[in-house]
Amino acid sequence: MTLDLDLPRFRQLLERACEHVLSLYEGLEEKRVTHASPPRLVEDRFTGPLPTDGRAPEDVLARDLPFILEHSTLNISPRFFAYVMSGGSQVGILAELLCAALNVNHAKWHLASAAAEIERTSIRWLSEFIGYRADAGGALVSGGSEANLYCLRVARDAQAPGTREEGCRSERPLTLYASAETHSCVMKSVEMLGIGSRHLRKIPVDARFRVDVAKLEAQLVQDVEAGLRPFCVVGNAGTVNTGSVDDLDALADVAARHGLWFHVDGAYGAAAASVDLTRDLFQGLRRADSIALDPHKWLQVPFEAGCALVRDWSSLRNAFGYATPYLQAKSDSAERWDWMGHTFQLSRSFRALKVWMQFQVYGSRKLAAVIEENVRLMHALARDIDQSPDFERMAPAPLSIVCFRYAPAWLRARGEDAVDALNDRLLEESERRGTYFLTGTKLKGRTTLRACLVNHRATEAHTQGLLAHLRALGEELSG
Ligand SMILES: Cc1ncc(COP(=O)(O)O)c(C=O)c1O
Structure with missing residues (x-):
């Protein structure tokens, strides 16, 4: 009952798939960036019933792939200026192919030790690239939204011990502070963590769209007096609207003065801390307890690749560590790195391969x-x-x-x-x-x-x- 094709036919299919990849690059300068078909045309094309007997893969590639390519926005085009989307990289295409071919799950070291170590190295390289700590902990995740969620989860558990067991307490709510320009994923995270959207204090910005630090601190003091429990200050290292970078040093000072976690959303902008031209904007980034960044944005890694960085690995273990007999293996040992003890996901794809290859090839x-x-x-x-x-x-x-x-x-x-x-x-x-x-x-x-x-x-x-x-x-x- 195998699903496999014989190898010559599989090779031929790979070659055909490669032709589709190459077709994207041919005449890229002249190609449309967007697709203009009426929505119904696309909808109608995909309303078919569940296939019971399937079709030859050659037929799917020949008849459907051109339509799919034609009806996808071409963000690899240099005329794409929308949202925050990179052009991806050719090395990333190779890595994605190899990742799917290998299909490892490196939840545990003995399942894919190379993948486990490559992800650890990728975390170290990403951290070093933006001038963060050499010994930072972290995890590769789906993107910036998930990276922010991860970091805020770690922050909540570190700042409010017992929340993991008891949940958020309504009599002394946890509060956190971020500028009004903060990405909506921070609000989504706050809601998912049971903190409650009204406890994310959205602080006004100045004329440069940077958080007004004095107003932030005033709100914080007012909340303490009102019996609330501030736990985190969120700084922006490149807002999605304008690319403004908050005064991270000043925010780190506020967080330190009040004993709070300092998180930075650098999903878009933190990568620019690697560059002489913009490095000065990011003073204070090193003082963050956690940083969200996105290799699938400015580092040109194909979707999906986000990264949650934290000051040290133990905070990830404290948030996500679990011991379960059905996941123990005889070969487990303290020297063998188990990702499952550091992340929410159990099964994990080898997405680190594309991040690692990006650095290996381009430097x-x-x-x-x-x-x-x-x-x-x-x-x-x-x-x-x-x-x-x-x-x-x-x-x-x-x-x-x-x-x-x-x-x-x-x-x-x-x-x-x-x-x-x-x-x-x-x-x-x-x-x-x-x-x-x-x-x-x-x-x-x-x-x-x-x-x-x-x-x-x-x-x-x-x-x-x-x-x-x-x-x-x-x-x-x-x-
Ligand atoms: C500053 C910032 N934070 C978070 C996100 C969310 O990232 P993602 O789309 O990878 O989930 C974005 C997306 O553009 C962003 O610009």
């Missing part, structure tokens, strides 16, 4: 150079916008996100709602046409174009092309 210098180049390009874009009378910048651009809007004088004269309406149309129409893809946000209540670059394939031609495209489209849409 930290080249990966940092990609980040630096992205920052340079987006700083130059910000300057170009500042010199363009038809565009207006909406926020400082410390990293590789530029927030701006199309706002020539004649449009501004028609009022803010008219500016919003045209910029909404710009976003919609850009996506529909598919030459450049960027997404928007609201800043100070106004529609904002937000271009984010975390892509190693982009050059000045692409950032300048984006601005020229938006200018031409703006003129066209306004008649």
Whole structure:
């Protein structure tokens, strides 16, 4: 009853799959970034019943793969400026293939000792890359959201012993503090951990979109006086909206003064701590008790690859360690590293392979150079916008996100709602046409174009092309 094909046929299929991979790269510069099909077309294609007898894999590859590729946004394109999505890497494609082929589960050392050790090494390298501790603990997870959840879980258990057994107590609620610009996954984490969304204090930001540290501390003191139990300060090392980096040193001071855990969400930005141009922004990062970062963002590792870093391994063991007879093996010993004792997941894929191979092949210098180049390009874009009378910048651009809007004088004269309406149309129409893809946000209540670059394939031609495209489209849409 084996599912296997004979090896010559399997080889042929691998070759065909490779052709599909290569087809993505052929003519990449000219390809659409987005797909414009009406939703029904895609929905109809996939409404089929559960297949009972299956089809030849050659048929699936030939008939369905081109449609799937065509109906996937091409974030490997250097004209992709939406959200925070990297272009991935070719080495990552190889690693993913090998990972699936090997199909190891390294919950325990004796199941895949190479994978277990490679993940430990990857954690060390990631930590070193951003200038964090050489002896940091950590775990590779699905992405930034899960990394934040992990860190906050560890923080909760470290700061409020007994919560693991008793749950969160409603008579003296735990509270934590973060800027109003903090990513929504922190709120989701707080809800999942039973802390309650109202106990995440969202502190206002200053003109640079950085948390107002004085207001944060005032809220904290007020909460202590009211009998609440502050346990954690969350700093942003690159917010999703504007890329602003909080004053991490000042936040670390506040956390230290009040005996709180200091967590940093660096899912997007922490990688820029590796770069001379931006390193100074991250002073204080080393003082964090935990950091969320995302190799699948600026490090160009394919999805999914997030990383939760913690000051030391014992806090992970305290949060996730369990002893169960059905998971013991005769060969277990203190020298053999068991991941299951450090993470929520039991079965674990070998996602470390793609992180480890990324560093092995490209090296930290080249990966940092990609980040630096992205920052340079987006700083130059910000300057170009500042010199363009038809565009207006909406926020400082410390990293590789530029927030701006199309706002020539004649449009501004028609009022803010008219500016919003045209910029909404710009976003919609850009996506529909598919030459450049960027997404928007609201800043100070106004529609904002937000271009984010975390892509190693982009050059000045692409950032300048984006601005020229938006200018031409703006003129066209306004008649
Ligand atoms: C600052 C920040 N934190 C967390 C996340 C969530 O990461 P993920 O999408 O990998 O779950 C993002 C995503 O863009 C982010 O920018």
